[in-house]
Amino acid sequence: MSNAIHQRKSDFPNLVRTNAEGKDVLSFQLFKYARKHHRKSTIYLPNFSTAKILGNASGGGPNLATLISTYASERKKFRAEPGAHPVIVVVDNDDGSKQVFSVLNNLLKSKPSRDDPFVHAFGNLYVVPVPRLGREQASIEDLFSAEDKARTIDNRSFDFSKDADQLLTNGKASLAFDYVAKHPTEIDWSGFSPLLQALTDAISHFSRRPSAGPT
Structure with missing residues (x-):
């Protein structure tokens, strides 16, 4: 997400800002996860990650659903107005997000469309589903071009399916660590435009x- 924004910042200037050192940085803070990489024997996992503090091990649908539900219930205990900035949860638009949409159904007392650019859940909490763009389901990996997904690393192709053989193929972690992080300027980021527009709109x-109190 960070690389997509930096590479498309001319089209989405509100998602970046210039810091005191004159560098372009994200205009918002990212939720910090402690991630593991199956192809590395050791990797630094910060104990201060937001996910660890809140008890969310990963960004999977069930964990995000719990986070949204807990936030909705806990905020009712405070009289202060909602935060000064929105909290935006980006979710894959597939079976893994069923629990997230179930929580939204309960909160809104209505069924939001999976094709809405964003869903305002309550207060400052928004959910942005990965745009399906005519697909039955969509994950963030689907936003990469066919050419980029066809690339290989160490003679291994990418396979993002649940039953992929991690010894013979590269998965989501390899895409992030070994390809995106190392070659951001070589990637076609145009497929991310609908998602970045949804973030901007939210x-x-x-x-x-x-300005209003908790709802």
Whole structure:
């Protein structure tokens, strides 16, 4: 996500800002996960990650559903107005996000469309599904071009399916660590434009909302 924004910043300037050192950085903070890489024997896992503090081991659908549900219930204990900035949860638009949409159904008392650019759940909490763009299901990996997904690393092709052989193929972690992180300028990021537009629209929607207490 970070690389997509930096490489498309001319089209989505509101998602970046210039810091005191004159460098372009994200205009928002990312939720920090402690990630593992199956092809590395050791990797630094920060104990201060937001996920660890909140008890969310990963960004999987069930964990995100729990996070949203807990946030909704806990915020009712405070009289303060919602945060000054939106909290945006990006979810894959597939079977893994069923629990997230189930929580949204309960909170909104209605069924949001999976094709909505974003869903305003409550207060400052928004959910942005990965755009399906005519597909039955969509994960963030689907936003990469066919050419990029056809590349190989160490003679291994990419396979993002649940039953992929991690010894013979490269999965999501390898895509992030071994390809995206090392070759951001060589990637076709145009497929991410609908998602980045949805993020921009959610931020804009929150900025236009009148100040109010928890709802």
